[in-house]
Amino acid sequence: MSDKPHYIGHRKRLRARFLKTGSESLHDYELIELLLFGAIPRGDVKPLAKRLITTFGSFAEVISADARTLGLEDGLGEAAVCALKIAQAGAIRLAQEQVMNKPVLSSWQMLLDYCRASMAYHGVEQFRLLYLNRKNVLIADELQQRGTIDHTPVYPREVIKRALELEASALIMVHNHPSGDTSPSPADIDMTKRIKSIARPLNIEIHDHVIVSRKGYYSFKSTGLL
Structure with a gap:
């Protein structure tokens, strides 16, 4: 039997599914996982992503939460909080550009x-x-x-x-x-x-x-x- 952790290959598969089918096929927690992959390069972030959705309520609520509040969550370091807030900033910037001028x-x-x-x-x-x-x-x-x-x-x-x-x-x-x-x-x-x-x-x-x-x-x- 393999001693490899069960989540080995999960990141690659989730990225591939996102690139192939877009966000419509993903749960909110899976989008959070994708954001956390770059900030947390090792380990299984699925439990953390699911906990964030449970705590805050939705993908939008998670990325819109105050940075200090996010920083109090176990497992979320500065890089992870920054990744979540960048996602929010990008969404706001895109929405603004659709209406300005x-x-x-x-x-x-x-x-x-x-x-x-x-x-x-x-x-x-x-x-x-x-x-x-x-x-x-x-x-x-x-x-x-x-x-x-x-x-x-x-x-x-x-x-x-x-x-x-x-x-x-x-x-x-x-x-x-x-x-x-x-x-x-x-x-x-x-x-x-x-x-x-x-x-x-x-x-x-x-x-x-x-x-x-x-x-x-x-x-x-x-x-x-x-």
């Missing part, structure tokens, strides 16, 4: 996908501004503020000042709710009204205010709040 209103779902990928999994609130030109082309994507787990300070006059600097004709506001509940708070509603009241006399249109979370998104415009 393109008409936003005709690629609305891609914009929502980008916002969720870049913001939905963060543990604190963030406020992002998307500035558009007269043709509704996205010309600037700026993360304005980072806050706490349930609050982000937003300064309406600074929002509009930046729009004027960019010569933007419209903007879309986006922020995340780490709790998972996308319902707007009274403060969210009040802040949106204040920004709109400042923008209107300057002929700057507020296309929407979107709240994103792990569970989905909420559009002020589609629900009649804007």
Whole structure:
């Protein structure tokens, strides 16, 4: 009988299956395995990959987890954490390139996908501004503020000042709710009204205010709040 570990050849077979059939044929934990192969050159990483999926919930949740939180997991060293975070950075960069310098209103779902990928999994609130030109082309994507787990300070006059600097004709506001509940708070509603009241006399249109979370998104415009 062979004394070779059972996982010998597994890496080669998994890579070959991925290259032949793509990610559709792989489980979430197998994609995590592929990411860990380069960072952990020896040993069986399948149990670790499965444990990460169990702990965090999905492939997206694993790569979107805070680096410090990932570093607390047994078996995940700096190289492995870096590999997981590079995967997240690549996904966000790809999603961003699909919407930058393109008409936003005709690629609305891609914009929502980008916002969720870049913001939905963060543990604190963030406020992002998307500035558009007269043709509704996205010309600037700026993360304005980072806050706490349930609050982000937003300064309406600074929002509009930046729009004027960019010569933007419209903007879309986006922020995340780490709790998972996308319902707007009274403060969210009040802040949106204040920004709109400042923008209107300057002929700057507020296309929407979107709240994103792990569970989905909420559009002020589609629900009649804007």
